[in-house]
Amino acid sequence: MKFFHTPKELNESLKVVDIIEYIIDIRMNLSQANSFITCLLAQNPKDQNATTLRGKTSSINARFESAFKKVQKVLVNTNQHLWEGILDTEVLNNYKFILNEWRKKAEMHLSDEVESLVSDLMVDGYHAWGQFYNSLVNSIRVNVQIDGEKSELSVGQAINLRSHPDEEVRKESHRALEDKWNEQEELFAKILNHIAGFRLQVYKKRGLENILKVPLIENRIKEETLNAMWKAVSKYKKPFTNYLNQKAKMNGDEKMHSYNFWAPVTKGNQKIKYEDAVDFILEHFSQFGTELESFSRQAFDKGWIEAEDRPNKSTVAFCAGFPLSGESRVFMTYGGRITNVLTLAHELGHAFHNHAMKPVNGMNKQYPMSIAETASTFSEMIILDAAMEKAESTKEKLFLLDEKLKRSVMNFMNIHSRFLFEKKFYEERKEGIVSSLKEFLLNSTFQRFSVHSLVTDQVIHQQGFFLMIVLPLS
Numbered sequence: 001m002k003f004f005h006t007p008k009e010l011n012e013s014l015k016v017v018d019i020i021e022y023i024i025d026i027r028m029n030l031s032q033a034n035s036f037i038t039c040l041l042a043q044n045p046k047d048q049n050a051t052t053l054r055g056k057t058s059s060i061n062a063r064f065e066s067a068f069k070k071v072q073k074v075l076v077n078t079n080q081h082l083w084e085g086i087l088d089t090e091v092l093n094n095y096k097f098i099l100n101e102w103r104k105k106a107e108m109h110l111s112d113e114v115e116s117l118v119s120d121l122m123v124d125g126y127h128a129w130g131q132f133y134n135s136l137v138n139s140i141r142v143n144v145q146i147d148g149e150k151s152e153l154s155v156g157q158a159i160n161l162r163s164h165p166d167e168e169v170r171k172e173s174h175r176a177l178e179d180k181w182n183e184q185e186e187l188f189a190k191i192l193n194h195i196a197g198f199r200l201q202v203y204k205k206r207g208l209e210n211i212l213k214v215p216l217i218e219n220r221i222k223e224e225t226l227n228a229m230w231k232a233v234s235k236y237k238k239p240f241t242n243y244l245n246q247k248a249k250m251n252g253d254e255k256m257h258s259y260n261f262w263a264p265v266t267k268g269n270q271k272i273k274y275e276d277a278v279d280f281i282l283e284h285f286s287q288f289g290t291e292l293e294s295f296s297r298q299a300f301d302k303g304w305i306e307a308e309d310r311p312n313k314s315t316v317a318f319c320a321g322f323p324l325s326g327e328s329r330v331f332m333t334y335g336g337r338i339t340n341v342l343t344l345a346h347e348l349g350h351a352f353h354n355h356a357m358k359p360v361n362g363m364n365k366q367y368p369m370s371i372a373e374t375a376s377t378f379s380e381m382i383i384l385d386a387a388m389e390k391a392e393s394t395k396e397k398l399f400l401l402d403e404k405l406k407r408s409v410m411n412f413m414n415i416h417s418r419f420l421f422e423k424k425f426y427e428e429r430k431e432g433i434v435s436s437l438k439e440f441l442l443n444s445t446f447q448r449f450s451v452h453s454l455v456t457d458q459v460i461h462q463q464g465f466f467l468m469i470v471l472p473l474s
């Protein structure tokens with residue numbers, strides 16, 4: 001760092017390359033360590049060693065972030081003419097896109113001291129609140145009665161019961177989950193308030209009025225694009241509402257109950273054994289392409305997937321990339337339902353994305369959230385479409401079509417609700433603490449402009465909406 005200064009001549013591009021390679025190296029190592037700790041904590045949320053390690057990497061990460069911002073700042077001060085020149089040199093051409101992005105982002109940077117203070121405070125502030133949320137959810141135990149027998153389940157296991165064929169089981173697990181969320185409402189509200197409050201303070205210092213500015217830059221999309229997307233989603237909501245109403249009718253209900261949303265549309269479907277799910281996925285992946293199939297086979301054979309159904313593990317399914325070793329790990333709770341098979345295919349899609357990115361330079365590898373779900377959703381669709389084609393009876397086809405539509409409702413309606421919720425929440429948080437989440441959800445203007453336009457209470461019962469919004473996505 002000490003020897004790095006704003007380039008004055010074209011031949012200094014070599015020094016720039018050196019520092020970029022140095023940054024890539026630190027980033028890859030940090031990412032490898034982070035993924036490892038994430039996996040340790042997922043398989044045993046009470047692992048104290050892993051928690052200590054998380055603390056260590058968080059502070060290394062903060063130091064790295066503040067040094068990284070300094071480098072960016074020194075570099076982007078290059079005069080425009082020379083900037084264009086050095087970006088055109090052979091050694092830097094590969095980094096052109098990312099370096100121009102740094103220059104654009106630098107407009108928001110504060111002084112070195114303040115940037116470094118923000119990075120340091122994030123460890124025990126912003127990030128700590130996120131980690132606290134995860135620990136809280138992982139520590140929750142849900143008591144559910146199935147066939148007269150009481151079981152103590154993790155949140156992940158209780159969520160899996162949403163697609164149980166028996167309505168009573170679905171209803172019971174839904175109620176139990178909702179009770180737990182109601183019990184913890186105050187804590188959830190505090191966490192959300194502090195995460196939003198932290199962000200808003202930093203945005204204020206950066207002079208950012210629009211709360212979407214940073215997410216838009218991070219996701220490399222324009223606000224018009226985002227708005228156009230939501231406009232298209234809103235315009236085509238009707239077929240989904242019709243579908244939900246029809247499904248309710250098939251179940252003998254006037255309106256869709258939230259505990260029935262994930263219900264299988266045809267009764268009596270058997271549990272799918274894990275081994276059968278693996279064969280099913282491999283068979284259909286192979287019809288799409290040999291690389292996807294052989295990669296996934298390798299993931300299964302080498303034990304990259306932790307899918308055991310047991311209580312003391314994390315709730316959220318995820319795929320962790322290990323950039324140094326060029327491997328991935330998939331984590332989930334497999335409960336034997338078609339939704340679990342699709343989650344498995346989804347996470348394998350993320351892993352395949354990592355695999356496909358292997359030859360890409362470390363600096364150009366990072367992709368935003370707006371891209372992240374493409375490969376995974378695509379993998380799910382491969383499995384669903386292939387299964388639909390193979391289905392022999394109308395009953396089977398209907399079952400799969402329902403699975404497909406549920407996912408579309410999640411993508412088009414649930415995600416839209418979450419977006420509107422967050423947008424409105426941040427606006428209200430600007431004015432002060434939002435003390436009651438439930439009140440905010442049920443009584444604020446948010447109700448008027450989102451719930452009724454998206455998932456009207458004729459379609460999904462309001463309370464379920466509360467549950468839908470606070471539960472994490474994978």
Ligand SMILES: [Zn+2]
Nearest residue numbers: 346373376474
């Ligand atoms: Zn995903």
